[in-house]
Amino acid sequence: DALFTDWVKADAIIGNPPFLGGNRIRNELGDDYTNKIFNKFTDVVDQVDFCCYWFRLAHDLTQETGRVGLVGTERISQGRSRTASLNYIVQNNGYIHEAIPTQDWSGEAQVKVSIVNWSYEDPKEYYLNNKKVTEINSSLKSTIDITQAIRLKVNTNICLDGVKPAGKGFFVSDNLVKEWIKIDPNNRKVLRLLCDASDLAKAPCGEPSRWIIDFNNMTIEEAVSYYLPFNHVKLNVKPIRDKNRRDSRRLNWWKYGENAPKMREAISKSNTLFAIPRHSKYFIFLPINNNLLVNDSTKIIVSEDFYILGILTSNIHRTWIESQSSTLGPSTRYTPRTCFETFPFPQTPKSEIVEKIRATAIELHEYRSTQMDKKQWGITKLYNAFFNEPSSQLYKLHQKLDELVLKAYNFKPNDDILEKLLELNLELAEKEKNGETVVGC
Numbered sequence: 135d136a137l138f139t140d141w142v143k144a145d146a147i148i149g150n151p152p153f154l155g156g157n158r159i160r161n162e163l164g165d166d167y168t169n170k171i172f173n174k175f176t177d178v179v180d181q182v183d184f185c186c187y188w189f190r191l192a193h194d195l196t197q198e199t200g201r202v203g204l205v206g207t208e209r210i211s212q213g214r215s216r217t218a219s220l221n222y223i224v225q226n227n228g229y230i231h232e233a234i235p236t237q238d239w240s241g242e243a244q245v246k247v248s249i250v251n252w253s254y255e256d257p258k259e260y261y262l263n264n265k266k267v268t269e270i271n272s273s274l275k276s277t278i279d280i281t282q283a284i285r286l287k288v289n290t291n292i293c294l295d296g297v298k299p300a301g302k303g304f305f306v307s308d309n310l311v312k313e314w315i316k317i318d319p320n321n322r323k324v325l326r327l328l329c330d331a332s333d334l335a336k337a338p339c340g341e342p343s344r345w346i347i348d349f350n351n352m353t354i355e356e357a358v359s360y361y362l363p364f365n366h367v368k369l370n371v372k373p374i375r376d377k378n379r380r381d382s383r384r385l386n387w388w389k390y391g392e393n394a395p396k397m398r399e400a401i402s403k404s405n406t407l408f409a410i411p412r413h414s415k416y417f418i419f420l421p422i423n424n425n426l427l428v429n430d431s432t433k434i435i436v437s438e439d440f441y442i443l444g445i446l447t448s449n450i451h452r453t454w455i456e457s458q459s460s461t462l463g464p465s466t467r468y469t470p471r472t473c474f475e476t477f478p479f480p481q482t483p484k485s486e487i488v489e490k491i492r493a494t495a496i497e498l499h500e501y502r503s504t505q506m507d508k509k510q511w512g513i514t515k516l517y518n519a520f521f522n523e524p525s526s527q528l529y530k531l532h533q534k535l536d537e538l539v540l541k542a543y544n545f546k547p548n549d550d551i552l553e554k555l556l557e558l559n560l561e562l563a564e565k566e567k568n569g570e571t572v573v574g575c
Contacts, residue, residue, distance in 0.1 A: 175218075186218040196254065198254045200254070201253040204250055208235075208236050208246040211274040216273065220272035223252055223272070227254055229252055230271070231261070232262075233248065233270055234263055235274040260276070282556060283472075284563035285471060285475040288566065292475075293473075296428035300375075301370075304367060310345075318361070320359075324347055329432065330432060334432060336514060338509075357388050367387075368388070394430075401427075402424070404437075406424065409428060409435075410468055411433075415514060416517045416521065417466065420513060421443070421499060422434075433468055440499070441491050444491040445542070447495060450536070453551045454555055474575075494531065501531060
């Protein structure tokens with residue numbers, strides 16, 4: 135197939151293993167080529183790594199006695215890319231018989247890749263990371279296949295994305311903000327502190343460090359009333375937006391690229407929200423105030439209940455995240471659809487356990503806040519120092535929380551946590567299907 139030859143050309147263009155997704159394919163290879171890909175693979179509705187299409191194509195073109203081996207991105211076994219590629223292979227009579235989930239790319243690019251070998255014939259032996267195993271699933275693991283997990287309706291519209299400004303010109307300095315407010319106090323209505331992933335990870339207590347101009351859903355007639363901020367955006371954002379392919383962004387140049395209306399509605403109704411960076415090392419949620427705006431590098435949970443924070447902070451949730459998420463270097467990506475919406479919360483915890491989890495989560499939050507304030511550390515630095523230190527209060531509080539959350543689920547310490555969570559997820563999905571009540575966030 136001629137498309138296979140084009141894969142090599144694409145590799146030469148970008149100088150890396152082919153991993154472009156969505157808009158980057160269009161930018162690098164042009165509209166005609168991109169449209170041909172999307173027309174050929176009409177059932178791939180998400181933006182996925184470029185190599186996913188070649189895994190599908192190779193499987194479709196392989197005869198029943200043939201075997202295939204390809205190098206893909208590290209994310210080929212994760213999230214949407216997995217769904218479009220390895221899930222497709224396994225669901226269409228393919229057997230993954232040998233794989234290395236992650237290793238350094240041998241070329242100049244500083245990236246990690248996956249190696250996957252499969253066939254239509256049921257192999258006699260399976261090898262994962264050069265070790266013999268009983269099977270290999272589409273997550274490139276030999277353990278339980280959590281790709282079977284179903285998104286639970288009770289968890290929808292709870293974990294939300296922040297805004298995507300799509301323009302550096304929206305950001306302004308502290309001095310400029312003070313000046314504009316001094317000239318016209320009404321300008322304060324369109325100036326917001328923005329909390330991003332870097333703030334959550336590095337700033338004490340996740341305090342935001344940048345101001346941003348925010349006209350929300352104002353018409354241009356309304357926005358122009360805020361003369362100084364409006365002209366700043368007109369000067370610094372509009373010239374770039376004028377070249378944008380998307381009509382909505384080009385014509386509405388004073389507005390954000392993605393305005394996150396669900397997130398805005400959520401923060402207007404809650405005093406506190408729980409936020410987590412999209413990519414992080416420890417998957418730690420931090421409470422934030424509702425007077426902040428958050429950007430798309432963060433995810434927020436619409437809840438004020440520290441019992442919920444306790445569940446999300448526990449080892450049980452971290453274990454689920456690690457199995458369901460995708461990676462980016464040393465960090466793990468928290469994806470609402472796979473990490474949160476599939477996550478089954480305890481269904482019948484005793485009220486005394488709920489209160490103990492809530493109290494421990496509050497104690498943990500207060501301890502972390504005090505330590506970050508005293509040391510002027512961000513949450514990542516605090517966890518780097520103490521999370522794996524048994525003598526630290528941070529370690530002890532997490533151990534206490536983990537024990538309580540196990541009791542809330544009625545799990546035993548030696549249980550296979552993923553197996554138990556998947557079993558609960560499927561049970562709850564069936565209850566929802568039958569119209570029964572299910573407990574969520």
